Amino acid sequence: MRARRPPAAQLPASIGRYPSWEESEAPRRRARAAGGRPTNARDGYAPTVRTQTPDELATFLELPLVAVLATYRRDGTVLLSPVWHEWSDGGFTVATTAGDVKVRHITRDPRASILVAESEPPYRGIEIRCRPSVLPDPGGAVALRLAIRYLGEAQGTEYAETLDDNTLIRLRPDGPDEIRAWDFADDFPPGRA
Numbered sequence: 001m002r003a004r005r006p007p008a009a010q011l012p013a014s015i016g017r018y019p020s021w022e023e024s025e026a027p028r029r030r031a032r033a034a035g036g037r038p039t040n041a042r043d044g045y046a047p048t049v050r051t052q053t054p055d056e057l058a059t060f061l062e063l064p065l066v067a068v069l070a071t072y073r074r075d076g077t078v079l080l081s082p083v084w085h086e087w088s089d090g091g092f093t094v095a096t097t098a099g100d101v102k103v104r105h106i107t108r109d110p111r112a113s114i115l116v117a118e119s120e121p122p123y124r125g126i127e128i129r130c131r132p133s134v135l136p137d138p139g140g141a142v143a144l145r146l147a148i149r150y151l152g153e154a155q156g157t158e159y160a161e162t163l164d165d166n167t168l169i170r171l172r173p174d175g176p177d178e179i180r181a182w183d184f185a186d187d188f189p190p191g192r193a
Contacts, residue, residue, distance in 0.1 A: 065116050068081070125182055130171050144156070
């Protein structure tokens with residue numbers, strides 16, 4: 001048997017409605033008055049996201065983190081693909097084959113996004129939304145570079161010899177509204193993470 005909800009007249013005033021600005025801001029004001037910041041959602045904590053530029057994230061972009069590339073299927077749903085990448089000249093390059101599903105999607109619907117984010121503090125990340133280019137990579141030079149970047153010199157070279165990657169997907173934002181970069185360093189100072 002389902003529990004019945006009491007009539008609205010018996011519920012506390014805060015249930016069933018959004019809190020006012022004063023109510024939602026009160027925990028933050030109390031924490032600041034006590035000399036600190038709220039530390040959890042119940043106390044009104046909201047993370048401090050520092051907007052970054054790609055230049056400020058240069059060391060982060062050198063890390064061999066797996067990116068997630070989003071392309072659009074014919075029915076409009078999104079395909080999320082884990083990809084190796086490199087950052088250069090203000091954009092990402094991904095190596096693949098000419099017949100790959102990602103290339104087919106981009107050729108049919110030239111919209112894509114790529115996201116790279118850390119899973120440890122300070123949780124830096126970057127997202128680009130753009131109209132990517134599909135370019136040839138004769139000889140697979142970029143594929144070799146990526147394999148070495150992610151697997152090391154010996155294993156990467158060996159692995160690259162097995163690849164048929166001859167196509168590049170180049171994702172470069174055309175304007176500031178197509179890029180979003182962040183970190184949470186203010187919430188996770190060194191030694192506190």
